[in-house]
Amino acid sequence: MSSSTPSIPIPEHALLGLASNLPAFTPRTPTLSLSPLILFTRNRPPNYPINIRITARTTGSSLPILLLSHGQGSSNNLSSLNGYAPLADYFASHGFVVIQPTHLSSKSLSLSLSLGSQTDLDLDFDIEKLGPAPLFWKSRILDFHDILDSSSEIEAGFPALKGRLDWSRVGVIGHSMGAHTASFLLGAEYRDTSTTSPTIVNLRDQRVKAGILIGATGHDGPSGETQTEMARRVAPFFAFTEFASMVTPVLTIFGDEDEPDYLTTRGKQWHRDAYDLGGGERKSLLTVKGAGHIFGGLSGWDVRETGEDESVERVGMVCRMGAAWLRTGLGIGDGDWEEACEALKRLEGLGSVEGK
Numbered sequence: 001m002s003s004s005t006p007s008i009p010i011p012e013h014a015l016l017g018l019a020s021n022l023p024a025f026t027p028r029t030p031t032l033s034l035s036p037l038i039l040f041t042r043n044r045p046p047n048y049p050i051n052i053r054i055t056a057r058t059t060g061s062s063l064p065i066l067l068l069s070h071g072q073g074s075s076n077n078l079s080s081l082n083g084y085a086p087l088a089d090y091f092a093s094h095g096f097v098v099i100q101p102t103h104l105s106s107k108s109l110s111l112s113l114s115l116g117s118q119t120d121l122d123l124d125f126d127i128e129k130l131g132p133a134p135l136f137w138k139s140r141i142l143d144f145h146d147i148l149d150s151s152s153e154i155e156a157g158f159p160a161l162k163g164r165l166d167w168s169r170v171g172v173i174g175h176s177m178g179a180h181t182a183s184f185l186l187g188a189e190y191r192d193t194s195t196t197s198p199t200i201v202n203l204r205d206q207r208v209k210a211g212i213l214i215g216a217t218g219h220d221g222p223s224g225e226t227q228t229e230m231a232r233r234v235a236p237f238f239a240f241t242e243f244a245s246m247v248t249p250v251l252t253i254f255g256d257e258d259e260p261d262y263l264t265t266r267g268k269q270w271h272r273d274a275y276d277l278g279g280g281e282r283k284s285l286l287t288v289k290g291a292g293h294i295f296g297g298l299s300g301w302d303v304r305e306t307g308e309d310e311s312v313e314r315v316g317m318v319c320r321m322g323a324a325w326l327r328t329g330l331g332i333g334d335g336d337w338e339e340a341c342e343a344l345k346r347l348e349g350l351g352s353v354e355g356k
Contacts, residue, residue, distance in 0.1 A: 009028070010030070017312070019313045019316030023336070028094065029058065032056065033092075034158045036081060036102075039150050039153060050102070053081035053088070054158055056096075064170070064171065064330050065165060066326065067100075068178075069179075070102075075303065079105070080102040084175070084300070086299075091319070105136040105139075142203065144181075144208075145203070145205055170207050171209060171211060171330055173211065173214070174211075175214040177235075180238070182212070183216065183217075185205050204245075211329075212251045212322050212325060213274050215255060216252055217270075217271075218266065219242065220270075221239065244277060246274065246278045246280065247279050250275075253321075254275070255288050255290075256351075257292050284353060284354070286352075288351045289349065294306045296313065296314030298315060320340065324339070
């Protein structure tokens with residue numbers, strides 16, 4: 001009898017359904033996670049350093065990086081490094097090193113989201129670095145600039161990963177408000193030309209080579225004429241987001257039942273804007289049939305905010321198609337996206353893909 005231990009595949013969820021027919025390209029592997037790793041950075045006040053969670057497979061080298069930006073939402077913990085376990089677990093188990101920060105907009109910090117004044121922050125901090133920026137939208141983007149500037153600190157703080165990361169292959173994924181954050185890393189701009197002194201903000205980071213925007217925020221015209229009153233009050237900057245400058249390869253994931261009527265009068269097509277208005281080459285749109293804003297449960301396992309949208313199958317579809325996109329976009333598997341799209345054509349009940 002052999003003394004070697006047989007290799008037993010890690011089982012997939014029994015309710016994965018049709019998504020199990022989409023290619024995964026690599027087997028699931030065990031992962032390990034470290035949280036929190038605390039980074040003191042130039043774009044954060046010293047009393048609010050960046051807290052990050054890092055999740056990665058236990059073996060392998062030259063592992064690509066995936067930056068994960070959380071949404072906003074009403075939950076106490078999901079809008080932080082403690083959320084989005086379904087995404088972090090899948091991508092890490094399939095070879096990505098997932099880095100997710102707690103942004104200053106997180107409910108776990110409960111800072112003033114209006115930023116009319118920043119009394120919660122260190123009074124010696126240069127206020128111009130962050131604002132005025134409701135929901136800390138600029139700070140959220142700069143968090144990832146700082147994380148990418150902190151590669152040495154990250155590897156030193158997580159010795160099990162030292163020397164195993166490929167910082168030349170960086171992707172980003174974001175959901176909802178996190179998709180807005182990710183879009184700016186990929187080249188989207190804030191353009192307010194309604195005054196005699198136009199304001200243009202471009203925070204693209206060219207170290208980020210490909211991205212995924214899930215349930216993305218859209219555009220509401222040069223003066224925000226299609227914004228709701230709530231959006232004007234909470235997130236007026238949505239109106240001035242322009243996607244024509246977003247030239248990095250981007251996959252926009254769109255739920256055909258994701259109605260943003262509390263933010264815009266344009267209907268669910270608003271969530272397509274990153275694709276419809278995006279510039280450059282290699283833009284794709286993945287439409288997920290039956291998906292509401294949480295896409296079956298991306299923000300956490302069995303969480304209340306998913307409501308009746310709970311679906312292991314939809315989460316599995318988003319993860320597998322997303323991984324295929326990133327593998328191709330980061331030069332890991334050149335034909336993987338095309339193979340996944342061909343597989344999806346045979347599974348019409350899940351959704352569809354279009355590209356330009």
